[in-house]
Each structure stands twice: as C-alpha cells, then as structure tokens.
Amino acid sequence: MPLGKATKGLQEFFIIIVGCGRLGSYLANRLSRDGHSVVVIDVNESAFDALSAEYSGFRVEGDATELAVLKQAKTDKADLAIATTRDDNVNLMVSQIARKLFRVPKVMARVFDPKREEVYRALNIETICPTSLAGDILLKSIMESSGIQKK
Amino acid sequence: MPLGKATKGLQEFFIIIVGCGRLGSYLANRLSRDGHSVVVIDVNESAFDALSAEYSGFRVEGDATELAVLKQAKTDKADLAIATTRDDNVNLMVSQIARKLFRVPKVMARVFDPKREEVYRALNIETICPTSLAGDILLKSIMESSGIQKK
Numbered sequence: 001m002p003l004g005k006a007t008k009g010l011q012e013f014f015i016i017i018v019g020c021g022r023l024g025s026y027l028a029n030r031l032s033r034d035g036h037s038v039v040v041i042d043v044n045e046s047a048f049d050a051l052s053a054e055y056s057g058f059r060v061e062g063d064a065t066e067l068a069v070l071k072q073a074k075t076d077k078a079d080l081a082i083a084t085t086r087d088d089n090v091n092l093m094v095s096q097i098a099r100k101l102f103r104v105p106k107v108m109a110r111v112f113d114p115k116r117e118e119v120y121r122a123l124n125i126e127t128i129c130p131t132s133l134a135g136d137i138l139l140k141s142i143m144e145s146s147g148i149q150k151k
Numbered sequence: 152m153p154l155g156k157a158t159k160g161l162q163e164f165f166i167i168i169v170g171c172g173r174l175g176s177y178l179a180n181r182l183s184r185d186g187h188s189v190v191v192i193d194v195n196e197s198a199f200d201a202l203s204a205e206y207s208g209f210r211v212e213g214d215a216t217e218l219a220v221l222k223q224a225k226t227d228k229a230d231l232a233i234a235t236t237r238d239d240n241v242n243l244m245v246s247q248i249a250r251k252l253f254r255v256p257k258v259m260a261r262v263f264d265p266k267r268e269e270v271y272r273a274l275n276i277e278t279i280c281p282t283s284l285a286g287d288i289l290l291k292s293i294m295e296s297s298g299i300q301k302k
Contacts, residue, residue, distance in 0.1 A: 011301065013293070013301070022263065027290065030286070080293065108293075128289055130284065130285035133284055134261065134279050134280075135174055135177040138279055142166075142182070142259075150164070
C-alpha cells in the first residue's frame, strides 16, 4: 500500500462524492481542505454553490448512475467513493457500479431507509443513516436525562 | 426531583415530539416502547402512518407554532419537548414557545443550518444536526481509512 504524496503522516486519497447537498458538500469541503483530491458529482449545477472557497477539487455535472459520468469523474482511479444523495436507489446503484465495475476499494453510502442496510452489507458497502444516528444520540441524551426535572 | 412512576429504575417522562417525519417517528416509537408518555404533533395526518403498532401515545394534528395546538398536546405538563421538523424556523419557534411560555424543563431541536446553533445555545435549547453528525462519523471512518487501499 504506497503512501502517495503523504503529508503530515496522512495518506491523501482520490475521493468521488456523489451528490452535493448538505452532506456531500460538507464532506467535499472538509476532505478538500484536508488535502485530499476530490471530485463532486451532482445533476444540478446550482448544487455546487454549497462548495466553499477552500474547495479545490473538480465538479462534474451529470447523473452519476450513468457510466459516462462516472468515467468522466475518473472513478476508476478512486480510492474511495461516497454516495450522499437524498435517493436511496441512486445511492445503491452508484455504490454498486463504483464497487463492481470501477473496483473502488472503499464505498460508503448514505441510507434513508434502515431496512436497506442489509443489502448494502451484502454488497460490502458501508452505510450511514443520519436520521437513526441523530435519533440514537438524542435518545442517549434523554436517557442520561441531564437537565430534565420532572414536573 | 420526584421519580414519577419509575419502573426498572428508569424515570418515565411526558414527552412532546413536534414533527412525525423519519426522526420524529423514530423517537416516538422508541420512547413510547420504553414506557414514556408521548404526544406527537404534525400538520399532516398522514405523517402518523410512520408510527408503529407499538406506539401507545397521542397524536395531535396541527401546526405546533400555534399556542392552541401546543396547549391541546398538554405541553404545560411536558418534561421534555423535541422539535424535529425539516424547517429550522419552525423548530426554533416551537422550542422557544415550549421553553419560555410552557416552561418545559428540557427542549431539544433538530437544526439543519449549523450557523443557527449559537442562537439555540443562547436560548438554552439543546441542538442536534444530523447532517454534520453523519459527516463527522464518515470523516472519522475515512481518516481511520480501514479498508482503503491506495490504487
């Protein structure tokens, strides 16, 4: 596993982010700032407005479920792909294509419907469900019940 | 701080949940199952379809920014209120009303725009931002870079 142009002891990755909404742009800005090479794909050009001035990666406008678009983003060279759109079907399809056709070593997907997580696991795709994550943290805070005084 | 009808050593709370979307229904189902008294408020009656068969709390259909609706939900008796709608302005308004007018001891709000968190803090309202939460966990996973092999 070569270290690439490692700086500060950290590896630099080539990362494809599909979807430039709140989650996608948050990740793109942070990862680009941290020195990784990032390509963001979104169907809407206006979505790229969410990228910060610090973002130094590429923008690809197009439907990431189309092979040509993923090829244009150089997905075959990617170390990591993250599917962050609001559509579970798009995320699943893009993840599968990245994994199976472009042999991306690590693929992560946002998932809205937790019932789908099993499918992802079977396909070796890491998932994250923001809603249940937030729910669990709120529940934990409630259970610890700090600051709650029974009326 | 009286323990209420404590079972299994846990306190039972009277909890108002505003918004019955993915996050709201997730919390309502879990908290109701755990023995808390829950009231869910949503403007759309169809949103209540997301409540599970186990949910034994009340449903209030209406706009939670209206005092009459919060009164109907018995917010004055609540130990805890959680604003989970997709609208930051609604969540902020409901949180303030619950805190200031109904004197709810603990109020939590989902926030989409992290820039608003300062306002919430000043008002003594706990916030959670699912997007940045998910983003941070994904970033952590990337930094640990388990399973990533440089191409």
